[in-house]
Amino acid sequence: MKLTKMLLFVLLFSFLNISAGDKKTEKPSADKIIEMLKKGNQRFVDGKSTFPNIEISRRELAANSDQGNYAYATVLSCSDSRVPAEFIFDAGIMDLFVIRVAGNVADTDEIGTIEYGLGHVNTPVLVVLGHSGCGAVKAVNAVVHGEKLQLESNIPPLVDNIIPAVSAVKEKHSDLSQNELVPYAIEQNVWQSVNDLFMKSAASRKLVEDGKVKVIGGIYDIASGKVNWLDENKPMEILKAVNDNPQRSMNIYAE
Template sequence: MRKSLFFISAASFSLVFLLNGCGTLTSPIKEKQSANVGNQVTQQVVAAPVYKRGEIISSPEAAQQLLIEGNRRFTSGNTLSKDLSLTRRSDLIKNGQHPFAVILSCSDSRVPPELLLDQALGDLFVVRVAGNVVSPVEVGSIEYAVEHLNVPLVVVLGHEECGAVTAAVQGGENHGSIEDILDKIKPSVSKARKSGAIGKDLIEKSSDLNIQNALCEISKSPIIQEGVKAKQIRIIGAKYDLDEGVLKFMNDYSI
């Protein structure tokens, strides 16, 4: 059962989602109380890591900080220049890839992770599927990144006004395999309806719950569970605001 769901700005940090089945929350990082939310929401205090391009990132906290800083650059228009040269491409072949985050995101053309997080070649391991739904194929991709590439952070990235979520809310006939995607989202829509949400709120609440559901599915992986319990990886939800360009990390999650 969903207990609570909050989002904090990209300038803040999220609680860590540690797994015990599907949805126990703890935070191993020093916290301070936030006064602006009714329920007790905590914000983590983490020193910003000093990151050099090409450096291997093994800390989930450092990886999240890099995403926060990247999204901040994106929204401010001060994105970094990207090294797309043959030298860089050759380096990634010679020395291998060391992405610091897995991003499972919607296929929506307005939500390209590398752009909105201002990252370059070799930085992100991206899995994209309409509605950011999770099947064993997506879990396998994430497991590969965690187990073989030692990626410390897994982010399920949904977004506002998601077409797949909207289609699941509106119902109606869909052809081909589109229905397979919507079937993954419909349980979240049902939960959102039971909460009394209507209209646009229903779509966004369904989207939030769909992110949670994806986290739940990912958390069933023994490989992911092992990494989380060892505090080597973190899995976390996030939602992207289409017009403001801000990515907000999910702060509290429980199923």
């Protein structure tokens, strides 16, 4: 009798646990999530990563869950092997919805993926993350300075999104050498991606305007491991400028 009671209790407990597992839970606010990302990055910088959410139980939960109830940030960053998003933020499975592409550009495929991350995985935060020593930005910087590079056939249409960023900083800092310009171009390229996203994605603009999503930019330092967060007001300034641009896309949904 006692054993039966205990079994019942165990069964009930595990049932509650399972059903509680994928219950739609309120996600933290965007500001709280940004704090989580900052703290996770600090642990990584200090060599004190906790490697959360990589246990077998987390995989089991992931297999039986809607990631939209868990993942808390969409991250657009570079494919560079020195920029591993989950490590940088000391995050694990079902924590980050990550788009990695050379030069963290935002072209159609990346923007579609971001729209999915924000609109279907419901992450309240989008991080656009550039990084020091970005080869894609350096290559475009070289081309803009007149160097002739032999690039494989599909690379120019990939990195052409970076050209406006490099051209803008070259004009603004005409006193700087090609090498000195690189860090400025890397930062401007983060804002270029935010601009390209807002220009092409009415859905993303609406989520930001409705206060459901916050966009934040950062530059990852490949030597220190630190993310240097950029001006938090800038994405809203870009959004405002895009809203004044008649060339922005207006369709939230595909035809």
